[in-house]
Amino acid sequence: RLGLNTKFLGHSIHYLDSTDSTQKVAHKLSQEGCPEGTIVIAEEQKNGRGRLTRHWYSPKYTGVWMSIVLRPNLSPQKAPQFTLIAAIAVVQAIEELTNVLPEIKWPNDILINGKKVTGILTELQADVDKIDSIIIGIGINVNQQLSDFPDELQSIATSLAIESGRKITRAKLIQCILMKIEKYYHVYLEKGFAPLKILWESYAISIGKEIIARTVTGEIAGRAIGITNEGILKIEDDAGIIHEIYSADIEIKK
Ligand code: BTN
Secondary structure, eight states: OOOOOOSSTTSSEEEESSBSOHHHHHHHHHHTTOOTTOEEEESOBSSOBOGGGOBOOBOTTTEEEEEEEEOOSSOGGGTHHHHHHHHHHHHHHHHHHSSOOOEEETTTEEEETTEEEEEEEEEEEEOSSOEEEEEEEEEEEOSOOGGGSOGGGTTTBOOHHHHHSSOOOHHHHHHHHHHHHHHHHHHHHHHOSHHHHHHHHHHBSSTTSEEEEEETTEEEEEEEEEEOTTSOEEEEOTTSOEEEESSOEEEEOO
16 A cells, blocks of 8 residues: 555554554564564554653644564664664655755654654563564654644644645655665664664764763763764763763753
C-alpha cells in the first residue's frame, strides 16, 4: 500500500486507525516473534509516549506515528546508535520532500527553526549481551497548523506544513524514511557506525556549541565536541575535562 521499494523494511505493516501507542503494539508483536522490519503505523495515538515518560501529542490524521522493529545481532550498548540512524533518515526525507532544512538536537530531537518537528524513541528488548529487538518509534508533526497544538506546545513545537507552507503527503514521507532507514541500516551492518557518525554530525546543531546537559544525576555545562562511536555525547567543560553523556536533556546556550 505504501509502494515500498525496500528489501525487508515494512513488508509486514500493522496499520491502525487508533491505538494507545504504536510503541506498545510493536513491543507486543516483537515478543510474539514478529519478523525484522515489521512496522506499526497509527492514524492517532491516545497515549503516545515520549522520552523520560513524557506524553507525545498524536492527533488524528495529521502526523506520522510509527514504530519499527529491528533485530540486529548486536550488544545492547549499540542501541543508542539507532536513534541517530533514524534521525539521519528523517532529516534527509524531510529535505527531499520539502523546502526546509531540519537540524538534529542530540539525542533524538529534530528541529526546524529551533522548534521540534520530530521525536525519536528507541527502546530495547535484550539480554545482558544480546539484543532481541530494537523498537524505533518516530513521531513527526506533519500537517498540523499552529492552532492545532495545545497552548503549552505552541512556542516549542512545529509541523512540516507550518514550516514549508504546504501540505505533505504522509504516505510519501513514510516511504522515503523507510527506504533511507533500510539503506543506512545496511551501511551500519557492513561498515559500522563511523560513516554514519560523520553524516549525523553534519546535521547536528549542538556540536561545537556551549550547552547544558541535564541528566538524572545533575547538570554538566561545557562545549559539545562530538559524539563517540557509540553515539554518546562528549562535552568538554571549562577545566578541559571530557564528559560522556548517555542520556540527558540539552539546552543550547545562545
Ligand atoms: C520524544 O521526543 O520524547 C520521543 C517521541 C516519540 C514519539 C513516537 S510516535 C510513535 C511512537 N509511539 C509512541 O508512543 N511514541 C513514539
